Amino acid sequence: EVQLVESGGLLVQPGGSLRLSCAASGFTFSSYHMNWVRQAPGKGLEWISFISSSSSTIYYADSVKGRFTISRDNAKNSLYLQMNSLRDEDTALYYCARDPIRGDGYNFDSWGQGTLVTVSS
Amino acid sequence: DIQMTQSPSSVSASVGDRVTITCRASQGISSWLAWYQQKPGKAPKVLIYAASTLQSGVPSRFSGSGSGTDFTLTINSLQPEDFATYYCQQGDSFPITFGRGTRLEIK
Numbered sequence: 001e002v003q004l005v006e007s008g009g010l011l012v013q014p015g016g017s018l019r020l021s022c023a024a025s026g027f028t029f030s031s032y033h034m035n036w037v038r039q040a041p042g043k044g045l046e047w048i049s050f051i052s053s054s055s056s057t058i059y060y061a062d063s064v065k066g067r068f069t070i071s072r073d074n075a076k077n078s079l080y081l082q083m084n085s086l087r088d089e090d091t092a093l094y095y096c097a098r099d100p101i102r103g104d105g106y107n108f109d110s111w112g113q114g115t116l117v118t119v120s121s
Numbered sequence: 122d123i124q125m126t127q128s129p130s131s132v133s134a135s136v137g138d139r140v141t142i143t144c145r146a147s148q149g150i151s152s153w154l155a156w157y158q159q160k161p162g163k164a165p166k167v168l169i170y171a172a173s174t175l176q177s178g179v180p181s182r183f184s185g186s187g188s189g190t191d192f193t194l195t196i197n198s199l200q201p202e203d204f205a206t207y208y209c210q211q212g213d214s215f216p217i218t219f220g221r222g223t224r225l226e227i228k
Contacts, residue, residue, distance in 0.1 A: 044219060045157075045159075047218065047219065059215040060216075061216050095164055095165075102170070106215075108155070
């Protein structure tokens with residue numbers, strides 16, 4: 001069974017930093033592209049970052065570019081999101097999501113349960 | 122960036138009804154569109170990908186159609202467990218973008 005388990009969400013002050021982790025199991029992690037998607041309280045879904053299976057290709061949403069860094073460790077079956085210069089508007093539930101690489105565009109076939117990041121003074 | 126315009130933003134329906142949700146892309150995205158269902162407190166779940174392909178395990182009352190810029194999600198014979206929020210998502214190019222969601226409520 002595919003499992004994605006996020007961790008690391010906390011209450012942090014504006015301007016602070018946080019590192020999120022996503023532990024993957026039940027599939028060959030190194031073969032799949034991965035993403036981070038967030039959802040502010042009561043709002044819709046916002047894709048924020050993509051990393052290819054080998055880490056050779058990375059994309060970010062403009063809203064986080066220059067502040068967030070996605071990375072992965074295929075030996076540890078883990079995905080990460082380093083979040084710096086956090087703002088109030090970064091408050092959200094952060095999901096890691098797997099791209100099934102079916103050759104039919106980018107989409108997400110498995111999601112974690114999310115980890116809550118709250119940015120507030 | 123490709124903007125995804127989803128409508129309606131909310132709809133009320135009864136068990137057994139048929140509901141259609143539409144999604145329009147600001148530019149052509151071929152068939153690279155997915156639909157997700159999200160229930161309160163839960164992660165989204167993919168229903169349809171490549172505009173019309175049903176994800177394994179998803180009931181056949183869900184169907185998708187469209188290509189280019191205009192897409193629809195149809196739910197036939199609504200069941201109580203279908204009342205949720207639905208999102209479309211374009212997977213043609215980065216940044217990946219979602220529609221703002223359609224909340225399907227019980228009438």
